[in-house]
Structure formats: structure tokens, C-alpha cells
Amino acid sequence: MSREIRSIRAMEILDSRGNPTLRVWVTLDSGVMGSASVPSGASTGRFEAHELRDGDKSRYGGKGVLIAVRNVIDVIGPRLHGTDVSQQVEIDGAMIELDGTPNKSRLGANAIVGVSMAVARTAALAIGRPLYESLGGPAARRLPVPMMNVINGGTHADNSLDFQEYMIVPHGAASFSEALRYGAETFQALKALLKARGFRTAVGDEGGFAPDLDSNEAACALIVDAIRSAGFRPGSDVAIALDPAASAFASGDSYELKRTGSGLKSSAEMTALYADWLDAYPIVSLEDGLGDDDWLGFQAHTATLGKRVQIVGDDIFVTNTQFIERGIKEQSANAALIKLNQIGTVTETIGAIQMCRDAGWKYVISHRSGETEDPFIADFTVAMGGGQIKTGSLCRSERIAKYNRLLEIERELGADATFSSPFATSPVA
Ligand code: PGA
Ligand code: ZN
Helix, strand or coil: CCCEEEEEEEEEEECCCCCEEEEEEEEECCCCEEEEECCECCCCCCCCCCCCCCCCCCCHHHCCCHHHHHHHHHHHHHHHCCCECCCHHHHHHHHHHHHCCCCCCCCCHHHHHHHHHHHHHHHHHHHCCCHHHHHHCCCCCECCEEEEEEEECHHHCCCCCCCCEEEEECCCCCCHHHHHHHHHHHHHHHHHHHHHCCCCCCECCCCCECCCCCCCCHHHHHHHHHHHHCCCCECCCEEEEEECCHHHHEECCEEEECCCCCEEEEHHHHHHHHHHHHHHCCEEEEECCCCCCCHHHHHHHHHHHCCCCEEEECCCCCCCHHHHHHHHHHCCCCEEEECHHHHCCHHHHHHHHHHHHHCCCEEEEECCCECCCCCHHHHHHHHHCCCEEECCCCCCHHHHHHHHHHHHHHHHHHHHCECCCCCCCCCCC
């Protein structure tokens, strides 16, 4: 049956924050049709690919994406007409060429990534295979350990916390579905604890609670209590991962912890603070502990902490091989966060992952704080086999959609599904 692209359509939809984003459909000559929806970040890295917004203040405060929609329909669609949908590398290359800018600012990375993801999905439908298998081949059987963001702060919540994400990592479970249960039960225990201690249980952008705690550290202590109260062992059953998203409170190599009034710290002092936390809490992963231009700080940070904990670079690398390559050379981290829309095509994202694998680095496939109901990254994570996903808390359907899709994949794979912790059991219990 013909796999040639007949048409590409797009429209403006809303993301989980109520801001405009794109949905894209690819239709083949055979009539097969696949779609994808585009996520959007709030604490974006400085060098992310460009998210094109209309800037027309009379619509959505300037955040409309009608120009990006038109770029899909009028510019990208005609160029890809007649192309074999299974040629992902050529298709992504053609869009990069058509855009012609280093950061996809002409057509918009949101337009390009929407087409790229919809092409991948349609290619899977065309061969009648699930997306994870179409992208990852028969070896794609590893279900990820989830990093579940149960306490939100920073740019994702209007509360007292400087740090953006406090996540639970149920890596001691025997399977993905058990890990999901560990996470959900810990989330409910955390809610009960917050209520009992007089804190509010309203949630932030990624569905984690957003209480006004007295200090950034108090969130770690609260999570340990919740893990215990849910009947799990902190560290060996359920560990902690942090994403302070320090770019949001950095200026060069100094860090101002304004919300908690903890004052100004140097990058060495931030690293010392994390080292203390590693002694006190079962932390297995630390992302963006420093800001995205503090390359020297990251090097010292990784030299000091990198043997004890996974050091993940998000804003500093922005899923871009140019920055990951520098990070590998300078030993700035030992893992990268991977977000499709930070770089703008499926092909370049896979290139970033390949670079991590070649260097012996780990990688974590991630959602954005502004999401849609599209569970694309669930399949993508299984396809890439890194064993880690970051896709938010245990409530709000745009987060749960990814977990539910992973449950489906686990069921589909049956006895072939694998699940294993990428982390050593934390020494702190
Ligand atoms: P963002 O945050 O999607 O708002 O950029 C997620 C993260 O920092 O990991
Ligand atoms: Zn991050």
C-alpha cells in the first residue's frame, strides 16, 4: 500500500495551561492518517529551538500559534507532499533545510516538531505496528522507571518553594504497573499528610502539590514521611529525584533563593547544599542543580556529586548535540534530559540520545510543563530503551495519559516486557 504523504493539516488547540499549541495530522495516499500534539515549556533553556507565537495581543495575549499552523499547511505540507512517510530522517532533514535558521525560528520549532511526531505516528500506523516498535524495533521492550513530580515549586507554582520539582522514583518495584501503584499510593499518602499538617493540597502545573513549606528542604522530609506512611521503604522502594531548575533563580554563577529567603549562594555553595541533602535523603537523581550558563560550576558539581547521584542536564543541554558534546568533553553531567520540542525533530532527538549512549551517559525522556493528552513520549521512551521517563504527578489527565499508555504497552508486551532500576539502591534509608 502507498506510504506517500497526501496532505498535512494543522490547527490551533489548547495545552494543559490553557495556552495555544498545535495539533498536526498527516494523511497518506492510502487513507491512513496519524496525528500528534505539541507540548510547551515554562522554564525553558536559553538555547531551546524557537517556539513561534503570533505576538498578536488581541488573541491569547499574543500566544496564538496561527502563523505556525499556516507554516505547516502552506510551507511544510506542499514540500513533503508525495514523500514516503517512513523516511523520517529525510523528512526531518527537509524541514530543517526549509526552515534554514539555526534554531528553527522561521517556521517555528512547534510547527516542525508537530509534523515530525505526526510523521512518526503515521509511519507506525502505515505498517500496522505500535509506535514504540516502529521507532525502536523488536528490541524495544524496556518499560521506564518513572520520576513523578509530586511537589511543585519555582515557575510551576505560586508557592513558597524556590526549587521546581520534587519527584518520587519507585525504582524498587518489580514492574512498571507496580511502580505506578507505588507512586500513586505515595501521592495519596502525601496528600493526607499535607492535610493533617494544615497545608493546602492545591496542585501546580504538573499536578504535584504546591504547599507553602518553610524551606526547600522541608519538601524532601515530607516526601520521606509520605513514602513511609504509604508502607514503602525510602530509598530502596521509592527514592527521590530533584529538578531545582536553577536557571530560574541564577544570575551567572550566583543563585538567589528568594522565595524561602535563603539568600544568595555561589555555585560551590549550591553544590555543598545538595551534598548535605544527599547525606540526609534518598536522592538518586539531580537535574539542573545549577543554571544553564554555569558550565564551570557544572563541572565541579559533577566532580563532587557525580559518583553518588545521577547528574542530569536539561536547560544546559536543551537536547542539542552541540551542547551535549561539550558536556561530555567537560564532564559537566552524567545524564541528559531529552525533550523533543527543545530541538524540534524526532531525528535530532534520537541523535542526542545516541550521543548519550555512546558516552555511557544515561538519558531521561521528558514531558513539558505545558502538555496535551497526546501520550507520544510514552511510546518514545520504550522505543529508546533508556529506562527513565519524567512525566509528572499522579493526577491531571495530561500526565496520566502517558502512564496509562505505558500500562497498555506493558500489557501488550506481556512476558517480553522488562523493567529494571537504572539506580543503585540508595544508601540512605
Ligand atoms: P518546563 O519544565 O517544561 O517548564 O521547561 C520542565 C523541566 O524543567 O524539566
Ligand atoms: Zn528540568
